[in-house]
Amino acid sequence: MSRKPRISKAAAQSLQLGHQVETPASPDQAKVDRVPNPHPGTDYLVRFVAPEFTTLCPITGQPDFAHLVIDYVPGQWLVESKALKLYLTSFRNHGGFHEECTISIAKRLVKEIKPRWLRIGGYWYPRGGIPIDVFWQTGKLPGGVWVPDQGVAPYRGRG
Template identity: 45%
Template sequence: MGKVTHDHSKYANIRFDTQDESAIMVDILETIPYEYPGKDTEVVIPTSEFTSVCPWSGLPDFAELTITFIPDRLLVEMKSLKYYLTSYRNVGIYQEHATNRILEDLVNLIQPKYMKVEAVWNPRGGLGTRVVAEYTKEGYVRK
């Protein structure tokens, strides 16, 4: 069997095009009224289809994303959430920043009593990342 050689220098300057955070479609998000504001109902939205790209290389980052919240008066409309999350597809953003950005955008949209966004990122370079960002409305005590 012949010797396998690799010329890693040919990869050194390769970068894929990325979009900046202005490509994130926050305006696509819609709400619907929550008809049980007195009840602390936990809503859990998991997806294994979340993707963004590394801002340095442009290589894809994949995550299992779970959004958990206790609504106050509004819910996020699911189709709009799907389009919003898909808009990250070519955005160059660090994993920790993407997770926090999703939390901030959704909290601003629906003003929940509580919200947690957890992203379990596929390993890159042998290292996996789990990012958890949380929000609790002032004065709210989770039961």
């Protein structure tokens, strides 16, 4: 028999899930909800892929685009997916360099859900003809956890 995570009624009402929520005006204003991990004693991988992440260049104000891949091994908490989507969407009007956005997302998730391990790959589309890829992870991957390749091909122009 599967075990259902227990969320108190008050905690469930505080989640953005199941409620109409406006897009946060900035990443700092975004709420990152977490829910109990139904298998806290089991090491397994959770992957989120955001192939249409957008933000703004802090100098020119022009849009920047990235394909983000977030892998993590949960501890006691999972990130709630609607909250993650709203958080990522909050970057649309945020001015930040590729490195700042990628690392800020990872560190915010670590702060909120305290995973056993987390890795982010930020595959940024070219700006000025140069693609920028940003990678970060916490510590060492727990033994025995299978982590597939992030599946994002390196950028190849017309050559």
